[in-house]
Amino acid sequence: MMYIILGLVLVAGVTFLLMKSGKIEDKNGNNVPDKLEPVVDEVIEVVKKVKKTVNKATDSAKKVSGKKPTKKAK
Numbered sequence: 001m002m003y004i005i006l007g008l009v010l011v012a013g014v015t016f017l018l019m020k021s022g023k024i025e026d027k028n029g030n031n032v033p034d035k036l037e038p039v040v041d042e043v044i045e046v047v048k049k050v051k052k053t054v055n056k057a058t059d060s061a062k063k064v065s066g067k068k069p070t071k072k073a074k
Contacts, residue, residue, distance in 0.1 A: 018024040025034045
């Protein structure tokens with residue numbers, strides 16, 4: 001698991017450095033390479049839909065159970 005996280009951090013760091021050096025285009029300066037922006041936009045839309053679906057499901061489950069969620073003890 002640690003190697004996966006380390007690999008992702010390494011790839012993100014190299015990509016960031018290549019964007020700042022101008023080898024990868026980022027015309028609008030949002031730190032997302034221009035070629036990946038459509039993919040990122042699609043992921044954002046899917047996440048919004050999933051969040052909406054999960055909220056609907058949990059709201060109906062809360063109504064059925066009639067109980068409030070318990071607080072975690074510190």
